[in-house]
Amino acid sequence: MxxxxxxxxxxxxxxxxxxxxxxxxxxxxxxxxxxxxxxxxxxxxxxxxxxxxxxxxxLDNYRRVLASDFLTYLLNTALVTAGCAALVVVLAVSVGYTVVRTLNRSSQQVFRFFLLGLAIPAQAVIIPVYLLITQLHLYDSLWAIVLPTAAFALPVSVLILSGTMRDIDEELYESMTLEGAGQLRVLLRLVLPLSRAGIATVAVFSALQAWNNFLFPLILTQSRSSRVLTLGLYDYVGEFRVDIPALLAAVVLSIVPIFVVYLFARRQLVSGLMGVGGR
Known part of the structure; x- marks a missing residue:
């Protein structure tokens, strides 16, 4: 040519x-x-x-993994992931909408308070978290993993959603207010549809945090019935030997679900991180 x-x-x-x-x-x-x-x-x-x-x-390695308690660990991980993502989305949407639409000093102080969580690693507060979970009688339960994981995913989620909601034109807010719409209706009919990308970003981010979490399950759970995948991989590590092929088969099986979720949500994830606002 x-x-x-x-x-x-x-x-x-x-x-x-x-x-x-x-x-x-x-x-x-x-x-x-x-x-x-x-x-x-x-x-x-x-x-x-x-x-x-x-x-x-x-395929014996996959058969051994599926014949063990892997499916129980997978179910626990899925419940923790779904609970964490739902809790973070609900709280981040509420806080982000309040910060964007309430133009006073107190709302900005609340926003700075949430941003302060970005500078606090989970390792630094694991002892107070452990004491708090035991005082609430939640130790060795799935809630003991969901609540701290959601708390540490919330600052980034509020930052993402507040930026997404600020991208919505002010004229749209004013037009719905002139039509007599209350705050709840504005949130449901205007903000949520135009913040789909940010909400998807927050959901995927919090789901990844919950799926890959190791510290909170290690410290806050003990029994096999509440064990998640990150701890279940230790089943293939013995005192004198390591079944590496079976361990890697369990790793592959644990990657597949979250990878499928990422494939379906990757476009919204990228759009939300770029601050497009779902439009």
């Missing part, structure tokens, strides 16, 4: 291509090891190494 007269000449960027290839190897090699190892027997894995191709692929 001939180049049109006056068209810029295409130049091949060799350094960028080499860098992209190296980055592909860096990202793809761990994924290959993760997936390929799940189709090997434990003895074959240790004999041939993690980079070898499975000579006799098997």
């Amino acid at each position: 001939t180049r049109p007269p006056g068209a810029p000449r295409r130049r091949h960027n060799l350094p960028a291509g080499v860098a992209a290839g190296l980055w592909l190897v860096v990202v793809g090699l761990p994924l290959y090891v993760l997936v390929a190892s799940t189709f090997q027997e434990r003895d074959a894995y240790f004999d041939h190494g993690p980079l070898s191709l499975p000579t006799e692929p098997t």
